[in-house]
Amino acid sequence: METGMDEVRNRIASTLKSVVGEMTAGSHIIEVSYVQGEKTTIYKISLPQEYRGKLIGAGGRNISSLRQILTAMSANHGFRAIIDLVV
Template identity: 35%
Template sequence: MSSLRKQVAVIKVRKMEDGASERFNIARENIQRIIELALKEIATDPDCVGLRYSVGEQTTVYYIKTNQDNFGRVLGSGGRTINCLRHLVTAIAGRHGFRAILQVENEDQFY
């Protein structure tokens, strides 16, 4: 007699509190302001650095737009600067209960 194993899928559902969406939006805007301020201080030409974000189903992605001259400054030595900014974004987003990623737009064109 063969034994049949039941496979059970567990789906976790998190109920959003009232006003959570608004809190997420405020946190996203605050993250954008913080990163923009840091980028403008890092860049040699602050007008050539921009930031936008898109909200996905589970993740908010922040995109840094920069030119060739500021690309090296944004990345930093060994990627230290961009990694620091990524940790900051992740920490703030995690504190508010959502996931966020920081990417450089068209990064491959600079290599």
């Protein structure tokens, strides 16, 4: 079962990387990793400083929407997930 959940987490990380890449005009220097806790998975997004504004968006709308999508994807598989922007 745990291997299946690792596969789900990897697919979600891959999806996040694709979406963030599209949001930041195809920036090639995006890294998405995750740290798995007991009930919460933290997805860490690392990208160059000059693209962070595009990811966050006006008033934080882009990152909030991305967090809502992540919440929906992870809840569908029975775990909680959050996004952490690595500075």
